[in-house]
Amino acid sequence: MERAIVHMDLDTFFVSCERLKNSELYGSPVIIGGGDRGVVASCSYEARYYGVRSAMPIKMALRLCPEAKVIKGDMEMYSQLSHTVTEIIEEQSPVVEKASIDEHYLDITGMDRFFGAYRWTEELAQRVTKETGLPISFALSVNKTVAKIGTGEAKPIGRKQIEANNVRPFLNPLSIRKIPMVGDSTFQLLSRIGIRQIHTLADMPVEVLQQMIGKNGLDLWKKANGIDSNPVQPYSERKSISTENTFSTDTIDLVKLRSIIGSMVEKLAYQLRTEQWLTSTVVIKLRYANFDTETRQCRVAYTSADHTLSCCALELFDKLYNRRMRIRLIGVRFTNLVRGSLQINLFEDTQEMVALYQAMDQIKTRFGYDKVNRAGGVKKLENPKYSKQENPEH
Template sequence: MRTIFHVDMDSFFASCEILRRPELKNEPVIIGGKSERGVVSTANYKAREFGVKSAMSIVRAKELCPEGVYLPPDMKYYKSLSLKIMNILNGFADKFEPISIDEAYLDVTDKLDNISPMILAAKIKKEIYNQTKLTCSIGIAHNKSIAKIASDFEKPNGVTYVKYDEARDFLKDMPIRKISGVGKVTEQQLINLGIKLIGDLASKDRQWVIEKLGKSSLRLWLIANALESSDVAPRESSESYSTEKTFDEDIDDKDLIFEYFKKMCRRVSNELKEDKYLAKTISIKIRYDDFETITRAKTLPFHFNDYKTIFDETLFLFDENYDVSRKIRLVGVKCSNLQQSVEKQTKITDFFDL
């Protein structure tokens, strides 16, 4: 039986800022866009007491928490701390999979010959705190999906260990949206079928779920039944190259949007070339004036880093998915699924764009 850790740093960006400005320790700290039209990236737990959440508009956050400390993100600083943390985690793992700047999966199965999972988790937390003065929460389970849900169970600075024979009971009373990948649309589809809790989905026949929701829903059914078994997959690079633009005013002028896409695609292309990477997947983000956000991606049969391919595929995705009756607040472009374009030594710093 495998043992998987999901390690998630606690309100990472805000915690990094408090680390270098200790006087903010007891203040509500909100990290977000520089303009009034930006969105909240991270809010510390003090700010969350006022109802401030990630992806909320800065304007709304200031309505809820006018006395908060609002700071623009400093990604170079955050990534320097993340690099230390990921190096620590890599040292504790048999297999290591960073999935973002502040979270990672660890397969620690072979590390547990003479130590319990809880003791190993305590060692990891202690080492991270000793080297960075930052806290994390850890979920422990026999698979990745339950470990991820568990890491959020006792935040901040907690550890939750879900044993194999307790996994289904742990999940059954949780809302279905707790499953990673269940957004508003999928949640509503499930609710329409009478599925509100993870246990509701687990109790359904596997074939019934596929017939009602399609083959892709099998993943959700497996997670609900504690049967998901994807590997912790070491990655050569978890990088993606991306850029976004929040407009000063909501717009529906496609020609103007295309002009912004030109600049964004050229920037991403230049960064890929500078760092000697090729991408295979391109994604776009569209945020409408009511804050509904959609992302769409396309994986090509070849690798690329040239401007023309990035721009052409961006426009294709946009044309296929844009609702012309609505105004747009933000657009974004991302290239991922990377491959080195020349011989280059792989090292832990390849996970970060420092």
């Protein structure tokens, strides 16, 4: 049976959320971000007309579009509205995968036996907009890759159906940038040898492509040919991530303990960013030598930046540790996770800070986590025993 896969994407999600609060923003160029030295987290189509793009420095964006209204982001509101949309989709859809805070994949294979798949999807999109006020686009096709590209071509507030016999004709004239896994470096590499459109990439010998870009060459070639067998994974949110240290010898060394907390936070924050999570709650756990265990938590604006999370964790530790008794175990946990990335969340940080995190994460990913760390967290533990990160809670 031919698969029927839908990709649904909320149009300019952050901007649309802000317009629900302030109707005067409709029709105006809007930038979501923070501070003169911050970066653009999202922008309206009116701002994009002037060349404004996500991750662009705010100052540059305002030079391109001086009349744009800059609004600080509200991740808590965005996550609540995202959750509402997910509930509406899950209520009607047999299989749902939440790909990000504003994207969903649906597998509605077999729906045509009871109800036209395209008509059903259109009515679901209309219900989302009616109940939330948020505009949404979608594309229906035979797999996730083609559906996602189709949604991008359908925006804004678009509807598109790409049937199996029309997949190649639809993909062929598009830029290779439209393929989800093609980043700037891959685009530059391929464009240097004249590969700029998908049809050229699709007709290229797969062996040559693998020699050029490595093991991802086959996956890229398949996507260019409209081939994607990846299933829609049923949606289940992760609730928290955590790590703990149990000491071989109980300690009261405050300098050591604070250094350990900083290192633990940095490691967990890196995991948040690589898995594209944001957290709003930091929890510190202490177990004393007599096995008494205490925890304390605090709320923060949704983030995955370890410099923000470290400050919160250390403040919690200072408030929690008041017995002056030796400590046996210390733990850090991040809870209330939502999908999101560092670039769309650092509303108050500078583009230099964003670039620093990106550079550090690239080094860690390529050469190993311990190759670059903050100075406060480099102190080594004496025979540390790291617990495994807890399994996702559903």
